[in-house]
Amino acid sequence: MRVRDLQHAVLPRVTSEERSRQEAVVSLRRLLNTRVRPQNIDAYSAEGLPAFVEANGRQPQSPDEVQEAFLMSPRYRRWSAANRAAQEMIWVSVGEPTYRDLDRMTQAAADLIDAPQKLGSLTLDPDYDPSPEVADLDIHLQPGGYGMDRGEHDVVAGALYECGGNVFSFGQGIGRGDSKASVIIKLLESDYEGFVPGKMLDMGCSAGAASAAYAAHWPDAEVHAIDIGAGMLRYAHARAESLGVAVHFHQMDASALTFEDDSFDLVVTHNVLHEIGADKRRAMLREALRVVRPGGVVIHQDVDIRRPPSLIHQVERDWDTHFNGEAHWATYATADLIADMHAAGFPREAIVEHDLAAIHGANRWYAISGKKPG
Numbered sequence: 001m002r003v004r005d006l007q008h009a010v011l012p013r014v015t016s017e018e019r020s021r022q023e024a025v026v027s028l029r030r031l032l033n034t035r036v037r038p039q040n041i042d043a044y045s046a047e048g049l050p051a052f053v054e055a056n057g058r059q060p061q062s063p064d065e066v067q068e069a070f071l072m073s074p075r076y077r078r079w080s081a082a083n084r085a086a087q088e089m090i091w092v093s094v095g096e097p098t099y100r101d102l103d104r105m106t107q108a109a110a111d112l113i114d115a116p117q118k119l120g121s122l123t124l125d126p127d128y129d130p131s132p133e134v135a136d137l138d139i140h141l142q143p144g145g146y147g148m149d150r151g152e153h154d155v156v157a158g159a160l161y162e163c164g165g166n167v168f169s170f171g172q173g174i175g176r177g178d179s180k181a182s183v184i185i186k187l188l189e190s191d192y193e194g195f196v197p198g199k200m201l202d203m204g205c206s207a208g209a210a211s212a213a214y215a216a217h218w219p220d221a222e223v224h225a226i227d228i229g230a231g232m233l234r235y236a237h238a239r240a241e242s243l244g245v246a247v248h249f250h251q252m253d254a255s256a257l258t259f260e261d262d263s264f265d266l267v268v269t270h271n272v273l274h275e276i277g278a279d280k281r282r283a284m285l286r287e288a289l290r291v292v293r294p295g296g297v298v299i300h301q302d303v304d305i306r307r308p309p310s311l312i313h314q315v316e317r318d319w320d321t322h323f324n325g326e327a328h329w330a331t332y333a334t335a336d337l338i339a340d341m342h343a344a345g346f347p348r349e350a351i352v353e354h355d356l357a358a359i360h361g362a363n364r365w366y367a368i369s370g371k372k373p374g
């Protein structure tokens, strides 16, 4: 299979050897996650649980004890170690081309960022200090984390995020129309018929894949996007300019926006809920409602991990919390998001949860949306 990247000027150019290595990681991760991981529950029942009962004379009684029992299964431990190694291999496979091609990428970014005529804009805040709960973590083991900033024209965090995401998603990539943005556009068409934003905000945009997809889909809309990391935002901005779409990127915290009240028709987040703690999440939900206009729509989309059928499945799901640097994975999965949206100010009848099919493949996404009264 091929790793499908959307081509643009700041994307690292890979050699055929580097491409082969990325494809090997894609294959290994696909094997571990689609073929072997579904057997983890069976490994628990066949090996982990009996070992726990023999050692303790009783059944596990808490999530911690269920995890202890999982770890008593040799099969589960082998999968866990292999999956951790495969996740680390993602970053090696995309780090090599990124640092090898960095001079060219940095120059390409500088040319696009400093160009006199631009479609969009980039507003960095040199006084902004990314919150420690994100900046001090290598979430999903991305080296340097989301907040990494190596100085003027640095784009490494964004390059690692885009390329790592392409390998992580089994090579499906984040194309112009092949992204989570397409799922949300489809949701708007079906559930908010006739709604077309004139001005929108994408919060926690990372490399700006969804932001650029929205700008391409609604060329007349004014698209704004925020993130905490300067290295991420420079890359996102240069990427959007290279793709020929207009996006205005800002370094800003989603829980403390500097936009005026009622500024946007549409506010979205993609895969941000699972990256932040409960207090920040609640503040972000309040801010999204504050900056959307009356009659406007807020949609928070994220991974579909919120309905495990049993405690055993829940503990299995929480592997990422313990072994993949996803500190807020379980916090998000167990949050009462309807209560949080209501506490943020949405009337209950305006809040809808969605179970959404991916545009391609069997993956599903969770989303929660609300229309601001008025």
Ligand SMILES: C[S@@+](CC[C@H](N)C(=O)[O-])C[C@H]1O[C@@H](n2cnc3c(N)ncnc32)[C@H](O)[C@@H]1O
Pocket: 131, 134, 146, 147, 180, 203, 204, 205, 206, 207, 209, 210, 226, 227, 228, 229, 232, 252, 253, 254, 255, 269, 270, 271, 272, 275, 276, 280
């Ligand atoms: C998993 S990434 C999702 C990126 C992108 N929306 C996507 O779906 O591919 C989460 C992003 O949220 C950003 N983020 C985390 N906390 C944030 C905050 N408080 N304010 C703004 N962005 C934040 C991170 O820097 C990171 O780029």
